[in-house]
Amino acid sequence: MNFQQLKSVVEAVKSGYNLTEVAKNLNTSQPGVSRQILELEDELGVDLFARSGKRLTGLSNAGVRLLPVIEQILVGAQNLKRGGEDLQNLNEGTLSVGATHTQARYVLPHVVRDFRERFPNVSLHLHQGSPTQIAEMITQGVVDIGIATEVLAQQKDVIVLDSYRWTHSVVVPKKHKLAKTKELTLKDIASYPIITYQVGYTGRAHIDAAFKAASVEPDIVLTAMDADVIKTYVELGLGVGIIASVAWDDDRDRSLALLDSGHLFPVNTTRIGFSRSHWLTGFALGFIETFVPTLTKEKIMEEINRQSRSERA
Amino acid sequence: MNFQQLKSVVEAVKSGYNLTEVAKNLNTSQPGVSRQILELEDELGVDLFARSGKRLTGLSNAGVRLLPVIEQILVGAQNLKRGGEDLQNLNEGTLSVGATHTQARYVLPHVVRDFRERFPNVSLHLHQGSPTQIAEMITQGVVDIGIATEVLAQQKDVIVLDSYRWTHSVVVPKKHKLAKTKELTLKDIASYPIITYQVGYTGRAHIDAAFKAASVEPDIVLTAMDADVIKTYVELGLGVGIIASVAWDDDRDRSLALLDSGHLFPVNTTRIGFSRSHWLTGFALGFIETFVPTLTKEKIMEEINRQSRSERA
DNA sequence: TATCCTTACGGAATTCGTAAGCATG
DNA sequence: CATGCTTACGAATTCCGTAAGGATA
Numbered sequence: 001m002n003f004q005q006l007k008s009v010v011e012a013v014k015s016g017y018n019l020t021e022v023a024k025n026l027n028t029s030q031p032g033v034s035r036q037i038l039e040l041e042d043e044l045g046v047d048l049f050a051r052s053g054k055r056l057t058g059l060s061n062a063g064v065r066l067l068p069v070i071e072q073i074l075v076g077a078q079n080l081k082r083g084g085e086d087l088q089n090l091n092e093g094t095l096s097v098g099a100t101h102t103q104a105r106y107v108l109p110h111v112v113r114d115f116r117e118r119f120p121n122v123s124l125h126l127h128q129g130s131p132t133q134i135a136e137m138i139t140q141g142v143v144d145i146g147i148a149t150e151v152l153a154q155q156k157d158v159i160v161l162d163s164y165r166w167t168h169s170v171v172v173p174k175k176h177k178l179a180k181t182k183e184l185t186l187k188d189i190a191s192y193p194i195i196t197y198q199v200g201y202t203g204r205a206h207i208d209a210a211f212k213a214a215s216v217e218p219d220i221v222l223t224a225m226d227a228d229v230i231k232t233y234v235e236l237g238l239g240v241g242i243i244a245s246v247a248w249d250d251d252r253d254r255s256l257a258l259l260d261s262g263h264l265f266p267v268n269t270t271r272i273g274f275s276r277s278h279w280l281t282g283f284a285l286g287f288i289e290t291f292v293p294t295l296t297k298e299k300i301m302e303e304i305n306r307q308s309r310s311e312r313a
Numbered sequence: 314m315n316f317q318q319l320k321s322v323v324e325a326v327k328s329g330y331n332l333t334e335v336a337k338n339l340n341t342s343q344p345g346v347s348r349q350i351l352e353l354e355d356e357l358g359v360d361l362f363a364r365s366g367k368r369l370t371g372l373s374n375a376g377v378r379l380l381p382v383i384e385q386i387l388v389g390a391q392n393l394k395r396g397g398e399d400l401q402n403l404n405e406g407t408l409s410v411g412a413t414h415t416q417a418r419y420v421l422p423h424v425v426r427d428f429r430e431r432f433p434n435v436s437l438h439l440h441q442g443s444p445t446q447i448a449e450m451i452t453q454g455v456v457d458i459g460i461a462t463e464v465l466a467q468q469k470d471v472i473v474l475d476s477y478r479w480t481h482s483v484v485v486p487k488k489h490k491l492a493k494t495k496e497l498t499l500k501d502i503a504s505y506p507i508i509t510y511q512v513g514y515t516g517r518a519h520i521d522a523a524f525k526a527a528s529v530e531p532d533i534v535l536t537a538m539d540a541d542v543i544k545t546y547v548e549l550g551l552g553v554g555i556i557a558s559v560a561w562d563d564d565r566d567r568s569l570a571l572l573d574s575g576h577l578f579p580v581n582t583t584r585i586g587f588s589r590s591h592w593l594t595g596f597a598l599g600f601i602e603t604f605v606p607t608l609t610k611e612k613i614m615e616e617i618n619r620q621s622r623s624e625r626a
Numbered sequence: 627t628a629t630c631c632t633t634a635c636g637g638a639a640t641t642c643g644t645a646a647g648c649a650t651g
Numbered sequence: 652c653a654t655g656c657t658t659a660c661g662a663a664t665t666c667c668g669t670a671a672g673g674a675t676a
Contacts, residue, residue: 001390002315020655029643034656044397053649054656062400069392069592076386077314083382084357087375156469156621279382308469333630342668347631366674367631 001043003077006070008036009048013067017049017056072277075141079279086281092121095284098134098143099126101226102202103270106247108147108291115290119283130200130225141278145287149203149244152273159307160273161300163292167267168207169245170259171234178240179257186214186264193221193239195230202227202244203268210265231256244268276308314356316390319383321349322361326380330362330369385590388454392592399594405434408597411447411456412439414539415515416583419560421460421604428603432596443513443538454591458600462516462557465586472620473586474613476605480580481520482558483572484547491553492570499527499577506534506552508543515540515557516581523578544569557581589621 008022012033015021019037023030041047048063049056059067085093099108104126112124127134127143131150137143138158146152152160170189172178181188190211197204204223211218221239224230227247234241235255242265248258272288272295274280285297321335325346328334332350336343354360361376362369372380398406412421417439425437440447440456444463450456451471459465465473483502485491494501503524510517517536524531534552537543540560547554548568555578561571585601585608587593598610608616 001393018655030655031644031657032642034658035642038657044393046397046400051656052651055650055654056656062397065400066393066396069389069396073386073389073393076382076389079382080314080357080379080386083379084359084375087357087359087378331630343630344632344669345667347633348667351632364631365676368629368675369631 001040003074005036005040006074008033009040009063009067009070010074012037012049012056013059017058019056075277078141079277082279082281086279086283089282090121091119091283091286093281093283094123094125095119095145095281095287096125096127096143097287098129098137098146098148100131100134100148100202101128101228102149102244102247103147104128105226105228106244106249107270111287111291115287118290119286122283132200135273138273138275141275144274144278144280144284146273147270147291148273149268149270150200150205152271157276158273159276159304160271161288161292161295161303163270163272163295165267165269166244166246167262168203168242168265169248170261170264171231171241171243171248171253171256172259173235173237174255174257176240176257178259181259184259184261184264186211186216186218189240189242189264190216190218192219194218194242195222195224195233195239196220196242197227197230198223198225201225203265206266206268207242276304314353316387318349318353319387321346322353322376322380322383323387325350325362325369326372330371332369388590391454392590395592395594399592399596402595403434404432404596404599406594406596407436407438408432408458408594408600409438409440409450409456410600411442411450411459411461413444413447413461413515414441414541415462415557415560416460417441418539418541419557419562420583424600424604428600431603432599435596445513448586451586451588454588457587457591457593457597459586460583460604461586462581462583463513463518465584470589471586472589472617473584474601474605474608474616476583476585476608478580478582479557479559480575481516481555481578482561483574483577484544484554484556484561484566484569485572486548486550487568487570489553489570491572494572497572497574497577499524499529499531502553502555502577503529503531505532507531507555508535508537508546508552509533509555510540510543511536511538514538516578519579519581520555589617 007026011022011025012019015025019033020030023033026033037048044066046062047060048066050058050060050063108126116124127137129137131148131152134143134146134148135152135155135158138146139155147163152158170178170184178184178188178192196207222233227243230241230243231253233239272291274284285300288295288300289297320339324335324338325332328338332346333343336346339346350361357379359375360373361379363371363373363376395406410421421439429437440450442450444461444465447456447459447461448465448468448471451459451465452468460476465471483491483497491497491501491505509520535546540556543554543556544566546552585604587597598613601608601613602610
């Protein structure tokens with residue numbers, strides 16, 4: 001058993017069971033790949049792949065069972081390699097961060113700037129996605145760190161830390177009637193068409209919950225994934241916008257008014273998550289600390305241990 | 314990076330940092346081992362071992378961090394190998410079971426007999442130990458299955474299933490006064506010297522709890538790890554015994570009387586546990602099913618999935 | 627000085643790519 | 652018949668054990 005064999009198997013699955021393509025992707029010869037797989041199957045005593053004649057058509061039953069094990073070994077190998085690099089304390093390498101639009105657009109720019117200053121030799125990759133996608137990226141190791149407001153994968157091997165709390169705010173054109181209203185209520189808002197986030201994005205659930213709790217039926221005429229789109233349509237006079245307060249930009253939003261609405265909607269907590277089964281580099285800890293200064297490396301390690309002990313009933 | 318290198322590192326730690334001994338244990342040459350380790354350290358870019366001159370004296374800081382990763386990879390490799398064997402459906406191989414004395418002596422014999430009949434080609438290894446030791450054996454992969462009454466490792470990667478419930482019973486010499494008492498009370502028992510299990514064994518905590526709840530102070534004159542010892546001293550007239558009811562043996566205990574005491578002590582639940590991170594063979598599932606017929610393979614898999622999803626707050 | 631690790635070297639085994647063979651759709 | 656996997660074979664590389672060198676307790 002060796003790593004090349006394992007890589008060949010995993011890559012074969014990824015490449016749609018075409019060994020010729022696997023060979024290309026692994027920079028080797030096609031007969032080589034074929035041999036790796038046959039040898040592993042021989043050693044394990046079971047076929048990993050289903051074949052029609054000589055061609056691979058998919059995984060065998062045994063392959064379905066064993067593939068996760070193989071993947072886990074390769075994750076381990078990657079962790080070891082990464083860990084070695086990390087422990088050289090060179091503070092160089094690659095950091096992938098997954099974030100929602102709200103984070104990537106309004107919150108992370110400052111963080112990224114500070115981080116780059118602190119770790120100039122780390123190449124930073126930002127992956128945007130929905131909270132669900134970000135959760136997946138974390139577990140699959142596509143990103144080292146994921147940031148989102150919604151439930152960040154209540155999965156077993158994802159460590160989740162609270163980063164900061166915020167509420168939604170109402171935005172309207174500067175000359176809108178609501179801009180003069182003091183003590184804004186949900187009823188006030190609901191008397192206008194509403195533009196806000198799509199379900200599953202940026203605390204939308206909390207917006208719905210607030211209206212429901214107040215027994216007010218909002219007329220949501222447009223939903224978007226990000227505040228930029230929402231604000232654009234608010235500017236066009238299509239309705240009243242509800243956005244995350246962090247998505248307000250003084251410079252950019254001169255034509256709009258930001259209405260105090262902290263009392264109207266439940267508080268949201270943006271969380272930062274990472275996989276327990278993937279190596280967390282020193283500069284990843286540094287990124288988290290840059291993002292949430294109270295989360296020092298020691299605090300984070302504490303929290304990891306706490307969540308690892310998390311006992312069952 | 315290859316498996317031989319990883320094995321050398323792990324074995325070096327196990328062998329007290331003596332590469333000569335590692336070579337013996339791995340059936341290879343000492344310079345070979347030395348090379349494996351140096352090559353790995355070179356590839357990772359960090360020293361795994363602390364050295365005084367040429368001699369290894371312990372793990373380096375990096376080694377401390379990376380050893381768990383290395384061990385995890387090797388566990389994965391072992392799982393793959395084991396999984397391959399298992400999926401050949403030959404029902405042959407090795408099953409290691411960890412159990413406390415009570416289980417090994419009174420409960421498992423029947424189970425083992427049935428299991429051997431069902432899986433004649435599986436070599437069965439029984440490891441006896443305290444509940445704590447058994448929990449450790451599970452996480453370390455020394456045993457495939459652990460059986461104990463006390464808390465079975467509230468650890469993250471141990472799956473725990475309830476197997477059966479039982480209570481303690483009082484045993485006395487046949488001609489003892491208590492043998493004639495109807496409706497036994499804790500006060501009755503406490504008026505005699507008591508012989509029972511050591512703290513941490515076979516539900517002892519529940520015995521103490523019962524006395525405490527009744528505000529009765531028992532005079533425990535002898536504690537033992539197993540019912541055989543307890544019964545021996547009860548036979549000698551040293552006191553009244555409290556043992557697990559399953560530890561009663563009609564044939565063997567002719568000189569003793571078993572007193573109905575189901576109402577006196579809290580019910581105990583014997584649990585069966587195994588590691589999530591180690592391969593569970595088909596015949597291991599078969600063993601569990603033999604032990605607890607209601608736990609069919611399907612039920613067990615269901616429970617594994619349930620405990621894997623177990624979410625956090 | 628005995629133990630223990632590293633370096634050096636050469637033979638053995640393994641690995642891998644090219645070329646050929648063969649099966650599938 | 653074009654694509655795709657396996658087998659065959661030979662060259663190159665890697666691997667590994669013996670022997671020697673050097674350092675520590």
